[in-house]
Every structure is written in C-alpha cells, then in structure tokens.
Amino acid sequence: MSDQIQGEAVEKLKNGENGVQPAAGHLSSIEQKDLTPIQMVLRSTAFWILVILVVLVAIFGYLTPNNVFLKPGTLFTVGLNASQMLILAVGATIQLASKNMDLSVGTNLILTSTLAAKILKMVAGTPEQIMAGSYPNLGMAIVAAVAASIVFGGLFGMINGLIVTKLKMEAFIATLATMMVYWGISLVITQGASEVGIPRALQLGFGHKKLLDLIPLPLVVALIISGIMWLMMRYTKFGLYTCAIGSSKESSERSGINTDLYVVSIFVLVGVLAGIAGFFDLARFATTNPQGHQTDGLLAITAAVMGGTSLKGGRASIPGAMLGALIPTIIQTGLVIMSVGAFYQMIATGVFLVIAVYLDQKRYASLLD
Amino acid sequence: MDTGGTNEQVAIEVKGIKKNYGHLQALRGVDLKVYKGEILALIGDNGAGKSTLAKIICGAIQKTEGDLFFWGQKTEVQSINHAHKIGVFTVYQDLSLAPDLPVSDNLFLGREIMRTGILGRMGVLDRKAMRAESKKALASLGIGLKSISVDTRALSGGERQALAVAKAVTWANTALIMDEPTAALGARQSSIVYDTIRAASARGLAVLVISHDIPKMVSFADRIVVLRHGQIVASLEAKKTTLQEVLNYMLGGKGESKNE
Numbered sequence: 228m229s230d231q232i233q234g235e236a237v238e239k240l241k242n243g244e245n246g247v248q249p250a251a252g253h254l255s256s257i258e259q260k261d262l263t264p265i266q267m268v269l270r271s272t273a274f275w276i277l278v279i280l281v282v283l284v285a286i287f288g289y290l291t292p293n294n295v296f297l298k299p300g301t302l303f304t305v306g307l308n309a310s311q312m313l314i315l316a317v318g319a320t321i322q323l324a325s326k327n328m329d330l331s332v333g334t335n336l337i338l339t340s341t342l343a344a345k346i347l348k349m350v351a352g353t354p355e356q357i358m359a360g361s362y363p364n365l366g367m368a369i370v371a372a373v374a375a376s377i378v379f380g381g382l383f384g385m386i387n388g389l390i391v392t393k394l395k396m397e398a399f400i401a402t403l404a405t406m407m408v409y410w411g412i413s414l415v416i417t418q419g420a421s422e423v424g425i426p427r428a429l430q431l432g433f434g435h436k437k438l439l440d441l442i443p444l445p446l447v448v449a450l451i452i453s454g455i456m457w458l459m460m461r462y463t464k465f466g467l468y469t470c471a472i473g474s475s476k477e478s479s480e481r482s483g484i485n486t487d488l489y490v491v492s493i494f495v496l497v498g499v500l501a502g503i504a505g506f507f508d509l510a511r512f513a514t515t516n517p518q519g520h521q522t523d524g525l526l527a528i529t530a531a532v533m534g535g536t537s538l539k540g541g542r543a544s545i546p547g548a549m550l551g552a553l554i555p556t557i558i559q560t561g562l563v564i565m566s567v568g569a570f571y572q573m574i575a576t577g578v579f580l581v582i583a584v585y586l587d588q589k590r591y592a593s594l595l596d
Numbered sequence: 597m598d599t600g601g602t603n604e605q606v607a608i609e610v611k612g613i614k615k616n617y618g619h620l621q622a623l624r625g626v627d628l629k630v631y632k633g634e635i636l637a638l639i640g641d642n643g644a645g646k647s648t649l650a651k652i653i654c655g656a657i658q659k660t661e662g663d664l665f666f667w668g669q670k671t672e673v674q675s676i677n678h679a680h681k682i683g684v685f686t687v688y689q690d691l692s693l694a695p696d697l698p699v700s701d702n703l704f705l706g707r708e709i710m711r712t713g714i715l716g717r718m719g720v721l722d723r724k725a726m727r728a729e730s731k732k733a734l735a736s737l738g739i740g741l742k743s744i745s746v747d748t749r750a751l752s753g754g755e756r757q758a759l760a761v762a763k764a765v766t767w768a769n770t771a772l773i774m775d776e777p778t779a780a781l782g783a784r785q786s787s788i789v790y791d792t793i794r795a796a797s798a799r800g801l802a803v804l805v806i807s808h809d810i811p812k813m814v815s816f817a818d819r820i821v822v823l824r825h826g827q828i829v830a831s832l833e834a835k836k837t838t839l840q841e842v843l844n845y846m847l848g849g850k851g852e853s854k855n856e
Contacts, residue, residue, distance in 0.1 A: 463719040464708055467697070471705055474694035481692040482706030483677040541696025 272535025287561035326540025333523030384498015388491035434510035473540030607802035613662035640823035655679035683770030754785025
C-alpha cells in the first residue's frame with residue numbers, strides 16, 4: 228500500500244499536479260557554491276590522512292636501513308598486520324555514523340575465535356586424531372569455523388543492540404558491560420590459555436597465503452569487505468538510514484523508520500565484522516589470544532575518528548577509517564624496523580588522534596559558516 | 597486513495613476520543629470532523645489537549661478510548677508509519693529533518709526511490725531520480741534552494757521549516773497535521789509556510805493546524821475549533837467569528853456551561 232501511495236505521489240510530482248502556485252517571494256538562497264572536485268578532495272579528511280600516511284611511509288623509508296620500509300614486502304606486511312583493524316575500523320565507522328559505538332568488538336573477537344576454534348577441532352576429528360596432528364574432516368571443519376565466527380559474532384552484536392534498544396541504555400555503557408562479559412566468558416572457557424591444535428592448513432591456506440607471492444590474502448579479503456561496506460553506506464537505503472538515525476533519531480522515527488530494528492541490525496553487522504576479524508586471528512596465528520584484543524574496540528574508534536568520522540553521528544567516512552587503521556600499524560612497523568621501542572607507537576597514535584580531531588572540528592566549523 | 601461512500605468529504609473523523617495519562621485526563625471525549633480541503637485551526641490554552649489529539653491522529657500515541665475514521669473507514673492508527681500509509685503526515689514544532697543529510701535525502705527519507713531490478717532489490721537508492729523529483733517538488737511549492745545536494749544543516753531556519761512542510765505535503769494524500777508550524781519563524785518565512793499550507797488544502801488535503809497565533813488563524817483558517825480541558829468547547833466558522841469570541845471560548849468566558 229505504501230508503495231502504491233508513493234508511486235501515486237511520485238506520479239503527481241512528475242505530472243506537476245500539485246496544484247500549487249509558486250509563492251511570490253523566494254527564500255534567501257543559501258550561499259553554497261558547487262565545489263570543484265579538487266576543492267572537495269582538499270576538504271575531505273580522508274585525503275589529509277592519506278597525505279599523513281604517505282609522509283609517514285616516506286620518513287620511515289628514509290630512516291630505515293637500506294630503505295627496507297619502502298619494499299613492497301614490508302608494505303604488504305603492514306597491510307596484513309592492519310587487516311583485522313581495517314575490518315574493525317570500518318565497523319566502528321558504521322556504528323559512529325548511527326551515533327552509537329561498540330566497545331565490545333575486541334572481546335567479541337576473542338570469544339568468537341575461541342568458540343570457532345573449539346568447533347573447528349570438534350568437527351575436524353577425535354581428540355586423539357587432533358593430538359596426532361591429523362584432521363580427517365578438515366574442509367568441513369573450516370567451513371564450520373567460518374560459519375561459527377559469523378554467527379557468534381553477529382549474535383554477540385545482537386545482544387549489544389538489544390541492550391541498547393530494549394533496555395534503552397547508552398551504547399557506551401552497554402558495550403562496556405558486554406566487553407567485560409564476553410572477555411570473562413572466554414577466560415572461563417579457556418582458563419586464560421591459548422587454544423592449541425589448530426591445523427596449520429588454516430595458516431597455509433589463508434592466514435599466511437599470499438596472492439602472486441606478494442599480496443596477503445587476508446588483506447585482500449579485508450579490502451573487499453571494506454569496499455562492500457563503503458558501497459553499502461554510500462548507495463543503499465541501509466547506509467542512508469544509518470546516517471539518518473545518527474543525525475537525528477527522532478526525525479528518522481517521524482519519517483517512519485523503525486529505528487530500533489536498524490540499530491540492532493547495525494550492531495549485528497558490526498558483530499559479524501568482529502567475528503570475521505576473529506577468524507582472521509585464528510587463521511593467522513593458528514591459535515587464539517585471550518589476553519590480547521581487549522582494547523581493539525577503542526582502537527577501531529580511534530581509526531574511524533582519525534579518518535574523519537565524528538562522534539556526533541550522521542556521517543561516515545569508510546575510506547578515512549581504512550587509512551586511519553593503517554596509521555598505528557605503520558608507526559609500529561617502522562619503529563620496530565628501526566629498532567626503536569614499539570611502545571612509542573601508542574604515544575604517536577594518541578598525538579595523531581588529537582591533531583586529526585582538531586583539524587576535523589575546524590573543518591566542520593568552517594562548513595557551518 | 598479511493599473515497600466513495602457517503603463520507604467522501606470527511607477526511608478525518610474523531611469520535612469520543614479519550615486519552616488518560618494515569619489519573620490525568622488529557623482528552624475527555626472529543627468529536628471532530630475534518631473535511632477534504634479544509635484548513636482547521638485547533639486552538640486552546642496550554643494543556644488543553646491540542647497536541648495530544650494531533651498525536652493520536654498521526655499515530656504517535658495511542659488513544660485510551662474512542663474511534664478514528666479516515667475517509668469513513670474505521671481505523672486503528674498503530675504508528676506514525678501506519679498513519680503515513682493512510683496518507684496522514686505531520687509537520688512538527690521542532691523540525692523533522694536529519695541535519696546531516698542532503699535536502700533530497702531528507703525529502704525522501706522513509707519513502708526512497710529505489711533503483712529498478714536487482715540493484716533495487718539489494719537496497720540501492722536511485723539518488724538521481726530523488727534529486728530530480730526533489731527539485732520539482734520544491735519548485736512547485738515555490739521553495740527556491742540553490743542546491744539540492746547541500747546538507748540540510750546549511751539551510752536557514754525558514755528554509756528548513758519550508759522543507760519540512762514540503763516533505764509532508766509531498767507525501768500526504770489524506771491530511772496534513774501541523775503543530776505550531778511557524779513558531780520559530782520570522783514574518784516573511786512564516787508567510788511562505790502559510791502559502792504552502794494553502795497549497796496543500798488546494799490539493800484536497802485536510803489540514804489540521806495547531807497554533808498559538810490566534811489572530812492569524814482567524815484570518816487564515818476555514819474553521820476554528822477550541823479545545824478546553826480536553827474537550828471541544830466551540831467549532832466556529834472563521835469568517836463569522838471574531839478574535840474576541842475565540843478568546844472567550846478558549847479562556848472559559850462562554851464555554852463554561854459546556855464543562856462539567
């Protein structure tokens with residue numbers, strides 16, 4: 228019925244049947260010149276993050292012995308190291324666009340990869356076979372592990388979304404709580420130990436696999452996923468509603484959008500992305516890491532914000548977040564190659580975050596002038 | 597929407613509507629008809645129940661008792677979305693636009709034009725068509741914006757309100773409900789909003805306006821309905837009434853006998 232009415236209304240518009248005489252006075256038209264493509268590029272935060280990235284790479288390339296940082300192998304290693312954060316940062320961007328956040332993605336990742344590892348081993352063979360390093364049902368087991376990562380990741384995301392919408396809690400508090408819960412459950416299940424007995428085939432076939440002996444497969448998959456998310460945010464109704472809800476939840480409701488449904492869907496999507504990142508973890512290291520990743524949720528938000536997505540909601544820059552996700556890894560890798568302590572990376576990332584947000588606010592203010 | 601039947605001129609009929617908030621009776625049995633093409637001004641003091649009545653009709657809240665009819669058909673309006681399907685749209689006191697979205701996205705929010713074929717099924721929007729239709733819709737309402745792609749945030753207050761009205765007018769085919777549509781606007785910007793409301797009624801929409809600007813309503817509306825303590829105390833033809841009469845009803849000088 229709504230389609231029919233919409234159709235009618237569109238038809239009326241097309242035929243100019245509004246029966247409305249243009250009002251005599253025009254409104255004071257806004258002074259918004261159409262920007263040239265170059266101006267648009269210069270105004271985008273993603274562009275400036277890219278500049279920073281290039282500068283960083285150039286500096287490290289100059290400083291590292293034999294300019295080893297500039298070698299494709301090194302750069303792809305950076306990409307591989309950043310591939311999980313890439314996925315999480317894209318998720319954080321979507322979440323921020325809807326004016327929510329998910330701090331729990333890091334521990335969602337831990338719990339999901341733990342459960343996926345358990346299921347993988349369960350399907351692959353008997354405990355004795357696995358101890359002996361033979362996996363009779365390997366193919367089936369990997370399929371089950373991938374499915375488990377996606378399903379559990381989405382499920383934990385859904386729990387977040389339901390707490391936010393049904394219990395009407397701030398996402399910050401809700402996901403702070405589930406961050407602890409998910410981590411606690413993983414520690415209970417694993418007693419804090421990493422999972423052993425994951426088949427090496429997972430590393431050979433995916434985690435360490437390189438296309439053309441050069442491009443890490445996980446990076447390629449991460450880029451494809453990010454690309455799909457970018458297209459989704461830019462061109463689909465889902466992307467429009469995500470930004471609309473973040474821009475004004477009340478207006479979205481008044482426009483007839485079921486905001487709770489969309490908010491839960493966004494949490495599920497971001498949970499699925501965390502689950503996929505969890506599978507990446509499993510495939511790269513052939514183990515789980517219950518002691519790491521707790522702060523991944525915050526780092527993902529950091530990357531998204533550095534990339535030009537604001538906490539105010541209503542806007543998303545997926546390319547910016549992808550570039551933002553690379554910065555910490557580039558700094559870290561560069562420092563490691565230069566034999567400078569990797570811990571400086573955190574200081575540098577924090578400083579970059581402040582600078583990026585400051586510049587973004589200035590840009591935002593100039594847009595409103 | 598098909599009309600037909602004996603009630604084809606009655607867009608909205610409200611019968612015995614009551615609304616309680618706990619012990620508080622916001623509406624105590626309201627009967628009202630709003631006709632096709634009619635501009636009906638709902639007048640009353642704060643707390644008289646104007647906004648409550650409007651919200652029940654537009655699906656934002658549920659009535660406690662009573663019946664609602666649209667084009668003579670009894671309907672339980674379950675949600676704002678449901679009201680939209682009936683063709684009832686509301687322009688709110690505080691704006692109903694998302695400031696970060698471009699004008700055309702806002703105009704179509706909730707009723708997007710999708711691409712045809714598989715892309716449409718994947719949820720891909722036809723932004724080109726949305727922009728083109730937005731231009732036409734705004735031009736036909738006399739709303740001149742230089743760019744349809746600009747963020748709504750960048751518009752002036754009057755432009756935003758005009759856009760909000762345009763959004764409702766564009767999609768409504770039964771009724772337009774407005775709660776203080778010009779409260780935040782200057783005289784010049786208000787007059788554009790009033791022109792747009794006129795245009796909506798000329799299109800055959802029933803228009804229900806809530807306003808504190810009573811002198812304006814007496815000259816602008818077709819009919820004035822006065823609410824007091826959750827009841828209708830007067831229904832006056834605007835041409836035959838005076839500001840004084842309306843104020844008397846509103847403040848209880850004349851309507852007293854009708855109250856319990």
